């Protein structure tokens with residue numbers, strides 16, 4: 001059975017940073033990484049450096065509530081032959097980074113119960129990253145974040161350097177109430193030994209199986225109810241087959257009427273000035289900006305820069321070792337709540353001065 005580790009955690013909480021660290025370690029050399037992103041253009045797989053380059057796979061997601069299960073089943077089936085050479089599988093372990101917006105329950109339910117998956121894979125453990133700087137607010141406003149924290153076997157507390165002592169204490173208290181059993185570890189800039197995240201083994205101990213499974217089933221029912229409700233609201237067409245890929249148009253921006261994802265690109269190198277401008281804009285848009293991330297071609301700079309904004313916090317630009325491919329365009333993804341595309345496009349034009357819609 002191939003062990004599967006699920007890495008979850010709200011938008012911008014440090015999953016990719018963590019992945020980047022652990023994937024450099026020899027323990028992870030034979031791990032296949034699957035990255036599931038929400039948005040028009042997935043960027044995370046460009047930002048992770050795997051020691052074995054060919055063991056990365058991007059799993060696009062359409063409407064999260066509807067397609068994630070079938071996408072997962074298909075991906076896990078595909079990789080067994082796609083990543084085989086001379087009849088031999090090239091990986092011994094799988095790590096799935098879920099999109100920060102995902103409710104992990106349906107994913108875990110699928111991993112634990114889908115007969116096509118359970119023949120070959122076993123859930124090894126669930127790791128959740130929690131941003132200490134924004135965690136309290138995120139838990140108060142986003143249900144998915146609570147579910148991510150509640151279901152994890154291990155909680156990784158990131159960005160302690162950006163959080164005030166009082167907020168950290170309050171967050172810890174809250175997390176202990178949500179998930180008293182999970183160990184909480186502070187992780188600075190993703191630095192942790194990969195061993196600590198593997199073989200969590202909770203799902204192999206007899207007495208834990210029924211509890212977790214029962215909880216998951218309950219979740220799955222409520223996920224289904226929400227799913228049906230959202231479909232009715234949107235007048236989507238449904239078939240009876242829950243694994244069908246075609247049961248409705250995969251419009252990513254309809255999974256939640258409030259959340260929108262946009263990606264804009266520009267050919268021309270951008271100036272560093274965009275940072276100051278973005279800071280000002282973030283101040284005005286406040287908590288309705290959930291996430292900004294991008295890969296930037298900065299003027300007079302050979303290295304690409306990764307750009308990260310998480311709610312109201314804009315992180316310093318991060319140089320990447322090299323461009324991942326021939327494409328040298330700057331790309332910025334915005335995930336927003338209750339902000340229309342035109343507004344975001346205007347922001348993009350303002351910060352790049354070279355409007356070019358993808």
Ligand SMILES: Nc1nc2c(ncn2[C@@H]2O[C@H](COP(=O)(O)OP(=O)(O)OP(=O)(O)O)[C@@H](O)[C@H]2O)c(=O)[nH]1
Nearest residue numbers: 011012013014015016017100158159188189308315
């Ligand atoms: N100051 C500080 N920044 C951190 C730390 N960990 C991660 N970051 C920064 O937080 C930003 C977002 O981190 P990511 O790893 O991209 O977060 P993510 O969870 O993968 O984001 P999504 O894919 O959007 O869900 C980046 O700028 C990281 O450099 C930390 O411990 N301290």
